[in-house]
Amino acid sequence: MSSDPIIRLDGLNKSFPIYEKPMHRLYQMLSPQAHKQRWFRQFQALKNISLTIRKGETLGVVGRNGSGKSTLLQVICGTLTPSSGEVRVDGRIAALLELGSGFNPEFTGRENVFLYGTVLGLTRQQVQERFDDIAAFADIGEFIDQPVKNYSSGMYVRLAFAVAINVTPDILVVDEALSVGDEAFQRKCFARINRIRDDGATVLFVSHSAGIVTQLCDRAVLLDRGELLLDGSPKFVVSRYHKMLYAPPGRIDAIRDEIRNDRDDGGVPTAKPVLSMSSVNQDDERLVASATALPSPCATGLSQGWFDEGLVPQSTVRYDKRGATISMPCVETPDGRRVNVLRAGDDYVYVYRVSFQENAVGVRFGMLIKTLTGVELGGAASSLPQDSLPLVEAGQTIEVRFRFRCLLDGGTYFCNAGVLAHIAEEETYIDRLIDAAMFRVMPQPERLATGVIDFCVSSEVAVASGSEARA
Numbered sequence: 192m193s194s195d196p197i198i199r200l201d202g203l204n205k206s207f208p209i210y211e212k213p214m215h216r217l218y219q220m221l222s223p224q225a226h227k228q229r230w231f232r233q234f235q236a237l238k239n240i241s242l243t244i245r246k247g248e249t250l251g252v253v254g255r256n257g258s259g260k261s262t263l264l265q266v267i268c269g270t271l272t273p274s275s276g277e278v279r280v281d282g283r284i285a286a287l288l289e290l291g292s293g294f295n296p297e298f299t300g301r302e303n304v305f306l307y308g309t310v311l312g313l314t315r316q317q318v319q320e321r322f323d324d325i326a327a328f329a330d331i332g333e334f335i336d337q338p339v340k341n342y343s344s345g346m347y348v349r350l351a352f353a354v355a356i357n358v359t360p361d362i363l364v365v366d367e368a369l370s371v372g373d374e375a376f377q378r379k380c381f382a383r384i385n386r387i388r389d390d391g392a393t394v395l396f397v398s399h400s401a402g403i404v405t406q407l408c409d410r411a412v413l414l415d416r417g418e419l420l421l422d423g424s425p426k427f428v429v430s431r432y433h434k435m436l437y438a439p440p441g442r443i444d445a446i447r448d449e450i451r452n453d454r455d456d457g458g459v460p461t462a463k464p465v466l467s468m469s470s471v472n473q474d475d476e477r478l479v480a481s482a483t484a485l486p487s488p489c490a491t492g493l494s495q496g497w498f499d500e501g502l503v504p505q506s507t508v509r510y511d512k513r514g515a516t517i518s519m520p521c522v523e524t525p526d527g528r529r530v531n532v533l534r535a536g537d538d539y540v541y542v543y544r545v546s547f548q549e550n551a552v553g554v555r556f557g558m559l560i561k562t563l564t565g566v567e568l569g570g571a572a573s574s575l576p577q578d579s580l581p582l583v584e585a586g587q588t589i590e591v592r593f594r595f596r597c598l599l600d601g602g603t604y605f606c607n608a609g610v611l612a613h614i615a616e617e618e619t620y621i622d623r624l625i626d627a628a629m630f631r632v633m634p635q636p637e638r639l640a641t642g643v644i645d646f647c648v649s650s651e652v653a654v655a656s657g658s659e660a661r662a
């Protein structure tokens with residue numbers, strides 16, 4: 192990634208006129224210029240946003256509904272003009288904004304490919320050369336020669352995305368449009384976005400999916416009520432965003448203030464960079480994950496792992512409590528020994544306690560294991576909703592134990608803990624800890640499995656043909 196800025200926003204504001212009644216819009220148009228009455232009030236959708244995006248960055252934009260994400264992207268793409276402030280964009284933008292933008296509904300798909308391609312800066316000749324690739328990616332068959340007004344929303348997005356990625360943009364902007372496509376198409380799009388990114392393009396991506404933002408982006412910003420609240424690593428930003436999303440209504444303002452003052456520690460979580468039994472350079476937190484400097488379990492005599500006091504998560508985020516408190520999250524061996532350096536293939540128990548300060552109905556518990564960068568690997572709920580605990584009374588404490596087999600590659604992992612209950616007929620978190628506990632899995636030099644999770648793959652290798660020929 193280069194450090195050259197490709198998009199620069201400085202003190203950006205965007206207001207929309209809001210009319211109380213549809214008629215007021217008409218009155219406004221008809222009201223005489225000289226003593227013009229104002230029939231609207233201004234609604235500020237973006238407030239004083241300053242942001243620099245560097246060439247090659249993949250930026251995730253998250254925030255609640257109506258927080259200003261689409262407005263921000265549209266101002267960057269030039270489809271909306273800012274009310275004040277400066278926008279500088281140095282490159283060709285291909286945008287997938289909301290459905291309906293870009294295409295003329297009366298034209299066929301083929302005609303729109305040419306129309307949209309030329310809007311995005313290609314000559315007709317260049318669109319012609321790329322047409323087959325575009326049609327193949329969209330994969331909508333003979334509908335390519337039908338007017339797009341007859342398309343389903345999925346077909347529409349397929350074609351729009353196919354054009355956007357084939358104009359070799361410097362900047363690709365995607366506003367949740369992909370959630371319309373089916374999963375196979377989404378997978379194809381993400382693979383292509385990765386390729387575009389690897390080729391050095393800048394990608395701006397709005398999504399409500401924490402998993403997609405953490406996997407795809409290398410930076411994220413949180414918008415709320417038009418304000419840029421937070422800018423940092425995806426994992427950091429998403430955890431705060433979720434805290435706000437699940438907050439009880441009366442607490443949202445306090446949480447916004449808390450978040451506004453929060454600072455990212457630089458993106459790489461979170462382990463205290465001290466290994467009690469190693470000489471890892473404390474300046475390089477990434478090394479904490481590599482664990483190569485650890486003693487072997489045989490050397491310590493602790494074949495099922497051990498406890499390293501230096502391994503304490505520093506990225507723990509607690510949602511607002513609503514009558515319950517999670518405490519003492521940790522990993523144990525099945526015989527009850529506390530560990531946080533684990534051996535792949537062995538069984539462990541993730542344990543935490545929940546004390547209830549208020550009566551809670553329909554109670555369930557959950558856990559989730561994530562990678563260092565926040566990718567959600569897997570977890571479980573303690574029961575289905577219909578089997579939840581009908582009532583837990585104030586004053587009670589419950590211990591929750593999740594037994595799991597450690598089928599992970601060597602590295603550092605983080606665990607969430609959460610308690611769900613029903614408040615006003617809706618199931619919600621009454622306490623949740625993000626990065627409640629962490630553990631490290633020892634590296635396995637003889638490992639055949641590849642990737643993070645070991646699916647216990649077995650292989651058979653045999654000569655299938657060619658032996659007769661040689662005989």
Ligand SMILES: Nc1ncnc2c1ncn2[C@@H]1O[C@H](COP(=O)(O)OP(=O)(O)OP(=O)(O)O)[C@@H](O)[C@H]1O
Pocket residue numbers: 207208209234236254255256257258259260261262263
């Ligand atoms: N043309 C418009 N006229 C008036 N208000 C608008 C207009 N466009 C957006 N807004 C308002 O600006 C605010 C931000 O809208 P925006 O569409 O940017 O939100 P968003 O974060 O993309 O939301 P979502 O997650 O629902 O897509 C909202 O309150 C919306 O009602």
Ligand SMILES: [Mg+2]
Pocket residue numbers: 260261262366
């Ligand atoms: Mg939007």
